[in-house]
Amino acid sequence: MPLKSTFLGELQRRNVHRAALFYAGAAWLLVQIATQVFPFFDIPNSTVRIVVIAVVVGFPFAMLFSWFYEWTPQGIKRESEIVHGESITRETGKKLDRAIIAVLSVAVVLLLANSFVLRKDASSVAAAAVAAPASFATSKSIAVLPFTDLSPGKDQEYFSDGMAEELLNALAKVKDLKVAGRTSSFSFKGKNEDLRGIGKALGVTTILEGSVRKQGDRVRITAQLIQTEDGFHLWSESYDGDLKDVFELQERIARAITDALKIVLVGEQQQRLVPVATSNPEAYALFLKATKVFNLRDGAHFPEAIAGLNEAVRLDPKYARAYARLAALHAIAINYTAMEVDEAWATAERNAQIAIELDPSLAEPHAALGQVYNQQRRMLAARTSLEHAVALDPTDVTAQFWLGTVLIATGYTTQGTAQLDRTLAIDPLLPNALGWRGDEYLNAGDRDNARRVLQQSADAGLSFGEQRLSWLAHAEGRDADAIAYSTRGMRIFLGGFPGDASETLARGLFGKAAERAKAVAMIDAYLAARSGTVAGAAPYGLLLLGEPARALSVVRRAPTNNDALFFQMLWSPQGTVGRKLPQFSEFVRKVGLTELWDQYGPPDQCQRKAPGDYVCD
Structure with missing residues (x-):
């Protein structure tokens, strides 16, 4: 008899093929349990890796064991001690078949539960996304969902949201990584939505979820990176430290994500992804509280946020981002509070200039100046500042959006519409x-x-x-x-x-x-x-x-x-009748539009007759 036929027959006789199926099914089930259950108990990701390595390494040993030993009605025996008969072999095979079926049944139940029970149906997300511009989900794309506050008092939401936003901002600056904007990602806060639906809505292939537990000066951040297509956990880990270590914790998480997505970092990002904005934990906490107010445009709490930021820069006079956020709050304060206009403008400009001196790379203070200049009808300065902000940080959604509104408000509706589309591509x-x-x-x-x-x-x-x-x-x-x-x-x-x-x-x-x-x-x-x-x-x-x-x-x-x-x-x-009035030419000169048009060319619905002289229809 040929060697090949003899060997295959021996594998069948010794039930090695059944043992291989049983081992493969049990190993897959064990890995799925580890990747989906361990993170909820803060079991480190290293444990999951150990499980995966163990099942891979264990396979050849399991096959060798099944060659030399066999499961019989009397228990496990060495193969050499068994006198094989048809009844024994058949009975043993049936038991192994039942064991294989049981393992595979549990695996199927787990798969169905993950697909249809643990995650809600994606229809609600698809409905939410119907108005969003179509987004192409690239292979290297991510949405950072707001982190859950697990602190004992449930009073650290501003901190958990802040951690997620800081990671989002850091990842958004990584070349070749598409990151969904904050407003879009945070719109799913508190909703147990299907990850595949979120991925479709935001045009991303991975999602970062996490939680923050803050107690006193200690903080634990747990994060997990999940594929939106199948819910597979690519990576998860827990990080513990003091508040003074918060930027280091963020750095470790951001770097772990780029490693998991196999992104090649270039330039300064090879050394650092998350900049150390301040060495004062109290100042940083005040910044995060003010940021929550700013993001919500919560006018009732603007005074509280401004007071907190003033205290932050007192604690750390070199805290550039705190000065920048002060400038941004004052730049929009007249739309949300009863703050006196001249005071708001002057304070915004002063804080923006300090922020720029401390950190010329920040986009936010230039965007704040652009907003103030626009309100003051210094149209040319407004557009220049906003374009500079976008050039410094193309991922800054606020700067992108404000530039779009200034373009439309100054007559460049085609350019402004395209700018809005760029904004919505980031934050749909x-x-x-x-x-x-x-x-x-x-x-x-x-x-x-x-x-x-x-x-x-x-x-x-x-x-x-x-x-x-x-x-x-x-x-x-x-x-x-x-x-x-x-x-x-x-x-x-x-x-x-x-x-x-x-x-x-x-x-x-x-x-x-x-x-x-x-x-x-x-x-x-x-x-x-x-x-x-x-x-x-x-x-x-x-x-x-x-x-x-x-x-x-x-x-x-x-x-x-x-x-x-x-x-x-x-x-x-609806404004056509106003644009056709005889006094319109003098009006646009008075409000500062002609200076802008002389620099950038006439807007969509106007023609230039001479420098500073335009006719519109």
């Missing part, structure tokens, strides 16, 4: 960017895209999103809906007006002539009683209520508390 669920993008869809006559994008913006909690939906409803002949949307959407911009101002304005915009006259009279009364900075909603309303000349006059006198509200509408189809 950013509500305000979706709102502005939806407006441009509507202005271009693309109602289908406008509807899905604007609806998502409103669903994400952007109050002004409903005002934008009102114009869509009006375009579709649904004026009752338009009034309802506008009533809710304009409330935030009508501080200083009567309590029913939003409904009065909505009915004036979308109702009968008598209601239009009532809305104009309400704005007249507001302007007559106002001596300081006026609300941007006043000229916005006049422009849309058929009083474009008066709207230009109000805006020309001095900056409002929200110029963008008016200027965005000025370059829309």
Whole structure:
């Protein structure tokens, strides 16, 4: 008999093939349990690696054991001691078959549980993503979800969120790694969504989840990197340290992620991924608290956040990021608080300049200056500062978005729309960017895209999103809906007006002539009683209520508390009547637009007659 046939027959007789199947199934089951269960008990990732290595190394030994020993009805015996008979071999085979079936059944149950029980159905995520621009999931892409606060008092959410955001910011700067923006990633906070759906929504192939346990000066950070396609845990680990070690802990996590994704680091990142922003743990905690307020645009807590950052820079006078965040808070304060305008601007500029002197590589202080200059109608300086911020850090979503809004507000609607698309490519669920993008869809006559994008913006909690939906409803002949949307959407911009101002304005915009006259009279009364900075909603309303000349006059006198509200509408189809007024040429010169246009060329709907002299249609 040939050697090959004899050997294969002997393997079958000794049940080695059954033993191999049993071992493979049991090994796979053990590895799956280790990778999916160990992280929940903070068992180090090194233990998982030991399990994997052990099952691989153990395979040849298991096969040798099955060659020399056999499972019989009387127990395990050496093969040489067995007198083989058909009944014994058949009985032994049946027992091994049953064992193999049992192991494989458990494995299948675990797989089904992971796919259909442990993770919720992806439909809710897909619905959330329907308005997001299509994203291509590259092989090296990641979303950092907010970390869970496991601290005893459950009062360290700002810290756990901050840890996730800091890691996100560090990873976003790694070349060849696509990182989903903060707003999009954090929109899944508190939702037990299916990872495959999140990956599809954000266009990423991996997700970083984690938890933070902070008690006193001690902190434990647990993180795990998961493939969105199949839920496989690529890596997990727990890190313990003091608060003074927090940047080192972040560095170790970020480097472990790049290692797991097999990313080749270049330049300075070979030595450091997470910069040490401050050596003072208390100052860092205050920075994280203020960052939470800034991200939420929580105007009620702006004073608290500003006070905290002032204390942070007192504790560490060289804390550049704290100065930068102070500048950013003051740059937007007039939109969310009653802070005096000149004070907000001066404080923002002062802190931005300090931050730039301490760390010229930071983008945030330049973006804050751009926002202030825009509010001051120093249009050329605003665009220059924002473009510099984007050049310093192309992953800075705030700088990218602010640049897009400045481009649109100064007439460069095509460039501004493209800039919004770049912003949404980084952070596809950013509500305000979706709102502005939806407006441009509507202005271009693309109602289908406008509807899905604007609806998502409103669903994400952007109050002004409903005002934008009102114009869509009006375009579709649904004026009752338009009034309802506008009533809710304009409330935030009508501080200083009567309590029913939003409904009065909505009915004036979308109702009968008598209601239009009532809305104009309400704005007249507001302007007559106002001596300081006026609300941007006043000229916005006049422009849309058929009083474009008066709207230009109000805006020309001095900056409002929200110029963008008016200027965005000025370059829309509804602003055409204002752009065609004889006084428009002098208006754009007065508000600083012609200086910008002389530098960058005429905007989309204007032609240059001479330096500083433009005609628009």
